[in-house]
Amino acid sequence: MKDYLRSIITTALNQFDLSKEEIPEIQIEKPNQPEHGDSASNIALNLAGTLKMNPRSIAEEIVEKMEYDPRKIDAVEIAGPGFINFRYAENYLFEELQGVLDQGARFGETETRAGQRILIEFVSANPTGPLTVGHGRNAVLGDTVARLLEWTGAEVDREYYFNNAGRQMRMLGQSVQARYRQELGQDAELPEDGYEGEYIRDIAHALVEEHGEALLDTSDITAFKEKAEQLIFEEIQATLQRMNIKMDLFFNEQEVYDDGSIDQVVNAFREKDLAYDKDGATWFRTSRFGKEKDTVLVKSTGEPTYRLPDIAYHANKLERGYDQCIDVFGADHIDTYPDVLSGLEALGYDRSRVDVIVYQFVTIVKEGKPFKMSTRKANFITLDELMDEVGPDVTRFFFLMRAPNTHLEFDVAAAKEEGEKNPVFYLQYAHARIHSILRKVKQEYAFGEAPDLTILTHESENKLIKSMIRFPEMIQSAAESREPHRLINYLDDLASHFTSFYHDCRILGEDEKLVQARTALAKATAQVLANGLGILGISAPEQM
RNA sequence: GCGCCCGUAGCUCAACUGGAUAGAGCAACGGCCUUCUAAGCCGUAGGUUACAGGUUCGACUCCUGUCGGGCGUACCA
Numbered sequence A: 001m002k003d004y005l006r007s008i009i010t011t012a013l014n015q016f017d018l019s020k021e022e023i024p025e026i027q028i029e030k031p032n033q034p035e036h037g038d039s040a041s042n043i044a045l046n047l048a049g050t051l052k053m054n055p056r057s058i059a060e061e062i063v064e065k066m067e068y069d070p071r072k073i074d075a076v077e078i079a080g081p082g083f084i085n086f087r088y089a090e091n092y093l094f095e096e097l098q099g100v101l102d103q104g105a106r107f108g109e110t111e112t113r114a115g116q117r118i119l120i121e122f123v124s125a126n127p128t129g130p131l132t133v134g135h136g137r138n139a140v141l142g143d144t145v146a147r148l149l150e151w152t153g154a155e156v157d158r159e160y161y162f163n164n165a166g167r168q169m170r171m172l173g174q175s176v177q178a179r180y181r182q183e184l185g186q187d188a189e190l191p192e193d194g195y196e197g198e199y200i201r202d203i204a205h206a207l208v209e210e211h212g213e214a215l216l217d218t219s220d221i222t223a224f225k226e227k228a229e230q231l232i233f234e235e236i237q238a239t240l241q242r243m244n245i246k247m248d249l250f251f252n253e254q255e256v257y258d259d260g261s262i263d264q265v266v267n268a269f270r271e272k273d274l275a276y277d278k279d280g281a282t283w284f285r286t287s288r289f290g291k292e293k294d295t296v297l298v299k300s301t302g303e304p305t306y307r308l309p310d311i312a313y314h315a316n317k318l319e320r321g322y323d324q325c326i327d328v329f330g331a332d333h334i335d336t337y338p339d340v341l342s343g344l345e346a347l348g349y350d351r352s353r354v355d356v357i358v359y360q361f362v363t364i365v366k367e368g369k370p371f372k373m374s375t376r377k378a379n380f381i382t383l384d385e386l387m388d389e390v391g392p393d394v395t396r397f398f399f400l401m402r403a404p405n406t407h408l409e410f411d412v413a414a415a416k417e418e419g420e421k422n423p424v425f426y427l428q429y430a431h432a433r434i435h436s437i438l439r440k441v442k443q444e445y446a447f448g449e450a451p452d453l454t455i456l457t458h459e460s461e462n463k464l465i466k467s468m469i470r471f472p473e474m475i476q477s478a479a480e481s482r483e484p485h486r487l488i489n490y491l492d493d494l495a496s497h498f499t500s501f502y503h504d505c506r507i508l509g510e511d512e513k514l515v516q517a518r519t520a521l522a523k524a525t526a527q528v529l530a531n532g533l534g535i536l537g538i539s540a541p542e543q544m
Numbered sequence B: 001g002c003g004c005c006c007g008u009a010g011c012u013c014a015a016c017u018g019g020a021u022a023g024a025g026c027a028a029c030g031g032c033c034u035u036c037u038a039a040g041c042c043g044u045a046g047g048u049u050a051c052a053g054g055u056u057c058g059a060c061u062c063c064u065g066u067c068g069g070g071c072g073u074a075c076c077a
Helices: A002-013 A043-051 A055-065 A090-106 A133-151 A167-183 A198-211 A222-242 A254-258 A261-271 A307-319 A336-346 A383-390 A392-400 A412-416 A423-444 A459-468 A471-481 A485-504 A512-536
Strands: A039-041 A073-079 A083-088 A117-121 A155-162 A249-252 A275-278 A281-284 A295-298 A324-330 A354-359 A362-366 A369-371 A408-411
Touching: A002 A039, A002 A055, A043 A055, A043 A083, A055 A073, A055 A083, A083 A090, A090 A459, A090 A512, A117 A133, A133 A155, A133 A324, A133 A354, A133 A362, A133 A383, A133 A392, A133 A471, A133 A512, A167 A198, A167 A222, A198 A222, A222 A383, A249 A254, A254 A261, A254 A307, A261 A275, A261 A295, A261 A307, A261 A336, A281 A336, A295 A307, A307 A324, A307 A336, A336 A354, A362 A412, A383 A392, A383 A412, A392 A408, A392 A412, A392 A423, A392 A485, A392 A512, A408 A412, A423 A485, A423 A512, A459 A485, A459 A512, A471 A485, A471 A512, A485 A512
Parallel strands: A117 A155, A117 A324, A155 A249, A324 A354, A362 A408
Antiparallel strands: A039 A083, A073 A083, A275 A281, A281 A295, A362 A369
16 A cells, blocks of 8 residues: 555656655655544655745645545545545455455565575574573574564575684583582582583583593593583574574584685785784774774784674675675674674675664563673573573563663563463464354354455444554564564554454354454454464464 | 663553654553453543753754763673
């Protein structure tokens, strides 16, 4: 519908004395006030400046020159300072409703990104411990944005970037070694800054079972490190799977060392005089890109800082032919992002091909109080523990219900509540309720011909249909802005329109034609709810 | 100090990327179950959108400053 409105407005505008550049983008929006129609455009107001005319008279002229299909548009009005308001024809609504039924599980899919290949990198936690609540928001955001993009036609790969070398992992190996020795009754202490979590003991225990005392003499921590990595990765993947997330690709940071691309990056920078040596280290002239200071790429020890492999890794992604690469990370990593973009630009890539979703931190609220977490100390809540308490559906929902770029408060008590305070149940309940009706209808009726949807003229029916057919637009907007919470707000609105309909209009016991038409309407609603919940990665139960 | 993000009803948050009278949920108050799931529906109350300026037909949204909170500001990741 938006596209249609844009096209008829454009046709009208072409009759004005305006160059192409002077025609602004035509915005179509849904007015807050129902009296203002179903869709509205502010085009006349936007043109007031360039045309030097009263916006109302511009609007009048546009409407005069506009031709529209009465089967789609019932009325066009000019209101307020110069808005053009459109009212949909009933016939249009019925056609669209039929469209929902016809498209079924695919209703909402569009082709706007058809042919695009997108790589979205998320989670990317190093295998040093179980996923915590902090990773949860990252994981769920990344996966859901991926699903949204897929619904708009893109081909999306989900990638997990990790590092199994370096200090962190050494520390992990040493921690496991210490626990291993303790398990066998020896005196051993965790290294300073070692990992204190209980899971380290589990890994040590597994090593004892497997090797007995055979690893006591070795000073090499490789065996400890590898076992830890293996077990932790298994656990991480199990956690992700439980959350309905499946990564397509894993990328080991080591690759960009091994294939020499790190050196290539440094050399390319040097050739363009964007890298230099100072104090035994290699520096990147980030000051050329508007940063206060230059940045170290290779430490005086010869070891690269994380920025260098980061740049090489992103170049690698672009080289793999993706049209767009999206990174998901927390606010604490925001500072590295400009360096990566500068690096890519220096290498001759188009920086707009890399995009980032930054989310703010999660505060867990337990017993009414914020719960402070520290990763290395055993003081954290794992995602698994959270899911044990509230289940995967609620977990996903809570991480998605707020805009990524705002601080999220996760109230465990509210999440555990079954209803009332818990909005996820509202959606699932509406879906289950419809299926309950559908089951009853199926028992009592056997409809022959196609339903006559044109008898759905009750105000609640009308509103429900209008809400339903906005679904594809909502997916677009949520995908475009990378903000899944928009879809949640929409589904909430849809469910609320359904429950209003449910209370105003009975299905069972009415005239058979009406039963049939309303059943179709209910079925379409359930379909949209199921499709939407599917995008969110949340189950749509048929019974509750 | 500097940089990024946030500040909206008592609480948690929306507001379609600058639009018309700022909306939901929870909490409070008042109604609605012999009929398809009351995990629900309807209504009442609750606001100087932190504050002060500015930009324009129009600002929660953009700009400047102030206050408050979060995160950064490494030859850690």
